[in-house]
Amino acid sequence: MSDTRLPTVDEVRAVAVLGAGTMGHGIAQVAAMAGWDAVLYDIDDGAVAAGRDRIAQNLDKGVARGKVTAEARDQTLGRLRLSTDVADAVSAADVVIEAAPERLDLKREIFTAVDRAAPAHALLASNTSSLSVAEIAAAVADPGRVVGMHFFNPVHIMKLIEVVAHDGSAPAAVELARAVGERMGKTPITVKDSPGFASSRLGLIIGLEAIRMLEQGVASAADIDTAMKLGYGYPMGPLELGDLVGLDVRLGISEYLSKELGARFEPPALLRQMVDEGKLGKKSGQGFYRWQDGKKQGS
Template sequence: MSIPGNVGVLGGGRMGAGIAHAFLIKGATVVVVERDDDAAAGARARVAGAVAKSAERGTLHGPVGEALARFSTSTDYSSFAGCGLVVEAVPEDFELKATALKAVEEQLAAGAFLASNTSSLSVSKLAGQLQRPSDFIGLHFFNPVPASTLIEVVLATETSPELAAAAKGWTEALGKTAVVVNDAPGFASSRLGVAIALEAMRMVEEGVASAADIDAAMVLGYKHPTGPLKTTDIVGLDVRLGIAEYLHSTLGERFAPPQILRDMVERGELGRKSGKGFFVWTD
């Protein structure tokens, strides 16, 4: 199955820009809607940079200019009116996402689909805020999107079989692999990934070993491509804290965020995006 010809992305941060890039280099016409002109300009710069890197790596079929001619940014939700699929990629807050999704849905034509890139929130509860819950699904992309080969396809209670099949097809068309899960707190990936990361943080907190050695144990001993603490830095400590708090509230004490995580977020040590987390980042 091919990807939709016209794709919208709500939110042009690191994840939203990555999602836009993924569809753009596979031939879709893509629009990113942001909250204001400055944010839209930032989104355009991120996507343009990613497309240029794809050209350097040989993964872009066609000229950079042709790809960017199919890309636009906007601050108006009505820009989604012609899209066959819109992926929401705003911060991981239920009320924020629910409000945004309802506003997007109002612009979509009959037969268009809506997805959330949530990494842990209930897709079924988000669907419950919508007029057409059968046309809604979770598409959990992974950071960094260009390098990741996985999309977690999360089925809400009312997601139609047609949409479930289409989402698997889109994933394959993007050159990625679909893991299909039913809606549950943290799905499969976040639930397992956060559990390992939280225990790694507790080990640092308790002085068991350094962050580098803990990560090396998982990379060398268990063949993880990246250790849990470096992954946390890449994802963002604030993002991991939000997910952990949600899982703590839904699944119990085993997901209670350790104090070291709370303290680091309070100090602004958010990982790669701030320059420091469990590791120092200079890129």
């Protein structure tokens, strides 16, 4: 159990987010909007600049829709700093949130570097959607200050955050992660460090079955999605959601969970085929639907 004194949420001044991609830029945005100094890190200038541009675009859309004031937009961007050096990014952070791709070796490598450079009091969190938080935490000297903080895409809109506690997580770390999530405007749930946690495990099994139904010709992608939206109140069908998440990401999680939890998570052949063909969903312009300028065009 951790002996480190973690800060309270009121003592948090700076948040470092490692990874400026789909999830990371959104996490940095909500951290800055919560009033904290936010450092957005990635491996090169192009990646961090692209992340900042996406934050600016999100905020501009919010202003246009009357959901964000121009003053709040400018203040948020003013709290944001970019970095391409991990040690620089985390050196003054009270909370560090890693948002790298879902590869255990990569996450452990990042946490090892963070452990050398971040303040001893900092909360260390991973945005992993399915990997073992305990195995990630084993890369640092004090695993008690490590938790999962699983955000949802798009981060600046989605309200849920899963706080994942491994067996060695300090209660204070879990408490702080929940409080940080609440300060960001999220509703936290606490889940055990189990493969797929709650949301990925449930969401994936429905998504995989929808792909199998499409594969078997049960119904079209649009009709399967409509069934779940109108019949079960889903805001988005499971196939459209797969396109949004990325079919390569879906495949990676499916492969991991099939090893951990059994054959019911085995990827359908259609999913493998689409990924092999580069049909990754919204980000590639083609998945179960066609996408243009970020908007769904049809199957």
